[in-house]
Amino acid sequence: MSRDGPVKCVVWDIDNTLLTGIYLESGDQPPGADPVLTAVLAELGERGILHALASRNPPEAAAYTARVTGWRFAAAECGWGDKSGALTRIAATLGIAVDALAFVDDDPYERAEVGLALPGVLVLSPEDAAEAAGWPEFSPPVITPEARRRGEMYAERQRRQAAERSFGGTREEFLASAGTQVRIAAATAADVPRLAELAARTRQFNSAAGRPGAELTQDWFRGLLAAPDREVATVRLRDAFGDDGMVGGCVIDRDAGTWAVPLVMMSCRAMGRGVIDALLAWLIRHAARAGARRLLIPCVASSRNVPLRLALAAAGFRVPEPAGPDDGGVGGNPATYQRDLSPPLPALPGRVSAPGEPGGDAA
């Protein structure tokens, strides 16, 4: 199996999978919901796993399936194209990696097509899916309030995206008009489960992902809270469309003139809302205020974390001596991003409150 990491969304077929028959062949009496799989929907949903539909039926079948299973699906693709194409579009709509999907279909041909085209997807028969709730891929180590609200947050996200498309101005203007608030604060013991969950689930924005020996467990975070030269910060996000709760965090290693950041992470749900840029700008300002001259962020560069690498580049971080197969090549080796902390320092938008900044907590 080439996939790794937890499943974030299960994409379900409709005919003979979630329904006990074929929607279009049942005349006036469409088939009912499969009771076992309906229970699986609810159980996985409780853990914060999303559900989506991919079917060759007309869109009414998706609405019907939502009604009889009692489930609000985060996305639905109905049409005659390949299921692999449907899965790719669902991942893009939800802003998650294709490799974070599982796919359930009764038709072995469809399973083979998806398995070949998208080797990172966990492909299951309905029988497998009935047992899968016990598998590690479907068992996030901790379940937080943010995880339980995840389905609702995706609905808020769809309303926010529709509003942004019709808004017309720049993204900065949209964030202001939506009442976006980013709150960076020192972490407390109560934040540890969500910090560990973010560390386990984030991939596109996680500087420690793929680093050998990185064990970002609850115990690790608890130890850091007690350590004198360490700081752990959380990032929360809300706007007029909804409250996303804690969407990111970072760990700081304070060492005189050079500060290191062993972990910076953000949920990809917060992408495009100015959060990672605010966090990096605050880290730079925070370290400079304390008299540090350089800020280091170790990060394994890969094709997975291009969004984080873009944010690092935009914030002025560079790898001074790139190692790779050819000059500038990206070999998946651990690299250390650095930024000089001499002025001018980046500004922090007014919608951001943070320790040591106007309107934020004490540093």
Add this chain to the structure above:
Amino acid sequence: MSPPGGADAASVTDDLRAFLASATGRDELLRLPPGTALFGTAVGLDSLTGTLLLREIHRRFGVDVAGEDLNLDSLATLGTLAAFVAERARPQDGP
């Protein structure tokens, strides 16, 4: 400078402008001067629009910018990005 199989930097520049304008919904980006900094305030490239831009470049020109340029220095300006892509572009259709 355009090696065999490469693309014309001016036409790549136009393609990138068109993509940025459509991704952000801001038509003024169609007239962006080549020397404009992409991460600066004029364009405001962030991790979301940047990821979409790199995906589009890969799809259209077959160039994996993030795979070849660890520091993403090629994203300094519209002009540097167009030159980087034009130099490495290979035809996407036909043999």
